[in-house]
Amino acid sequence: MTRYAIYARYSSDRQSDTSIEDQVRICRERAADGSITAVYTDHAISGGHMLNRPELLKMVDAAKAGQFDVVLTEALDRLSRDQEDIAALFKRLKFAGVKIVTLAEGEVNELHIGLKGTMNALHLKDLADKTRRGQRGRVEQGAIPGGITYGYRAVRTFDAKGEPIRGLREIDAEQAAVVQRIFEDYVSGKSARMIAAALNRDGIPSPRGGHWNASTINGSKGRQNGILNNALYAGKIVYNRQTFVKDPETGKRTARPNPESAWIVKEVPELRVIDESLWMAAEQVRKAFDRPVTPHKSRRPKHTLSGLVKCPECGGNFTVVGRGKMSCARNKESGTCTNGRAIRIEVMEDIVIDGLKTHLRDPDLMKIFAAEFHAEVRRLRAEKLAGLAGTEKRLATVQRQIDAMMKAILDGMYSPAMKEKMSELESEKAALQADLAGADDPGNIIDIQPNMTDLYTRKIESLHAALRDSTARQEAIGLFRSMVDRIVPYAPVSQRGQWHVEVEGSLANLLNFVAQNECREKVVAGAGFEPAAFRL
Numbered sequence: 367m368t369r370y371a372i373y374a375r376y377s378s379d380r381q382s383d384t385s386i387e388d389q390v391r392i393c394r395e396r397a398a399d400g401s402i403t404a405v406y407t408d409h410a411i412s413g414g415h416m417l418n419r420p421e422l423l424k425m426v427d428a429a430k431a432g433q434f435d436v437v438l439t440e441a442l443d444r445l446s447r448d449q450e451d452i453a454a455l456f457k458r459l460k461f462a463g464v465k466i467v468t469l470a471e472g473e474v475n476e477l478h479i480g481l482k483g484t485m486n487a488l489h490l491k492d493l494a495d496k497t498r499r500g501q502r503g504r505v506e507q508g509a510i511p512g513g514i515t516y517g518y519r520a521v522r523t524f525d526a527k528g529e530p531i532r533g534l535r536e537i538d539a540e541q542a543a544v545v546q547r548i549f550e551d552y553v554s555g556k557s558a559r560m561i562a563a564a565l566n567r568d569g570i571p572s573p574r575g576g577h578w579n580a581s582t583i584n585g586s587k588g589r590q591n592g593i594l595n596n597a598l599y600a601g602k603i604v605y606n607r608q609t610f611v612k613d614p615e616t617g618k619r620t621a622r623p624n625p626e627s628a629w630i631v632k633e634v635p636e637l638r639v640i641d642e643s644l645w646m647a648a649e650q651v652r653k654a655f656d657r658p659v660t661p662h663k664s665r666r667p668k669h670t671l672s673g674l675v676k677c678p679e680c681g682g683n684f685t686v687v688g689r690g691k692m693s694c695a696r697n698k699e700s701g702t703c704t705n706g707r708a709i710r711i712e713v714m715e716d717i718v719i720d721g722l723k724t725h726l727r728d729p730d731l732m733k734i735f736a737a738e739f740h741a742e743v744r745r746l747r748a749e750k751l752a753g754l755a756g757t758e759k760r761l762a763t764v765q766r767q768i769d770a771m772m773k774a775i776l777d778g779m780y781s782p783a784m785k786e787k788m789s790e791l792e793s794e795k796a797a798l799q800a801d802l803a804g805a806d807d808p809g810n811i812i813d814i815q816p817n818m819t820d821l822y823t824r825k826i827e828s829l830h831a832a833l834r835d836s837t838a839r840q841e842a843i844g845l846f847r848s849m850v851d852r853i854v855p856y857a858p859v860s861q862r863g864q865w866h867v868e869v870e871g872s873l874a875n876l877l878n879f880v881a882q883n884e885c886r887e888k889v890v891a892g893a894g895f896e897p898a899a900f901r902l
Contacts, residue, residue, distance in 0.1 A: 406425040
């Protein structure tokens, strides 16, 4: 008797759980000739990436364990609309001896994967275009294409057909008063940090319901977010400020700012919260504090320890306060931390830099380093071999897709979209072949340095000397920062004027630093490396 596993999914553009019930019901009818071992359902999740669907991943694990013989689903696009994902899923299930059967296509084979994968990918692109078109139309009608902005609430109303009209907003008087207060305080000379602290003292919840901080108020000028940059308060909807693209590795959306010339602006005077004179006054204050950032400065931290020092009480960052001192940013910006102690930057640097030199030369740590180095190089060789095998497998998959598409074209199933897809596949094939042709022999990775202890000692000495040398310091700072993850300063009450500093570093990056110029391949530690923590 055939053992079936049913998979059903509906995406966020089909907001109904009944869709899942319908899919499962018709699949059960189809599986009447066998037994159903499990039903896997993902609710309101897009088919654009497999990694964000827990039930599908659980189903793959069950298939590997031999718990069923056939995956039964309504259509191939229920499993995935992404070409790469559906090909990988088909390969994994086939290896596990599990067939894919859909009510729309029947038993799925390589030809379905090639053709339907292309069609589903085109459907995703078409859906994105239609979504943007709909949002643009909503903007032209004076409606908001996104979520609810602080200071407003949604208006629930329906059109003549009884369908909800989305994107309508009205001013929330209570929140609008807070926005008005922020602008007035900012124009009067108060900094965003002072404003945030005052709002927190008064118990006013932030837009997300928590504490206010300076970034909530200042936001980003480039992305036009934050209270002070939101043009909606001036009665303008600004659409297409950024484009969201999906990371193929994680499936998560990433925002990319669009040029201002691509923005679409719609006047909505009925939603104005800040009058023109106050808005322009705030704009002048912002311009006065805007500083042009040169590329080389944007890449270099101002201080050796910038961004590394953490507060022992709240875990937030330490920031520069006054001349040459650091203290908790949350204490300064929002008043949500009680730690007001400040430490001089040069004192902190002396403790950390000199303490690291002493600690890193500890014989026990040197033994750990040598053992981890050798283990890492062995892992590198194995990873290199696995990478070459993966490239060869992907090349074989691409070739099968090309062959399937060629067969479809010869059978008269040609479409303009297939020409574009064929070009993409041919380009990927050429790139994969070039990768294989140019790959180094894994045997070139040097295995063991006989004088590893001496090499380690010399490297640590040279780093310490460079950090104390003004001419070589800038490059050394980058190396130092790559090895230190976080620094936590403590000031014991019983030892007034004394500081204890806990440093947490990355053994992985220490390996990289010592191995530099000693190994033909970059040493990058895997998940098994634990950070080393110590007190100075």
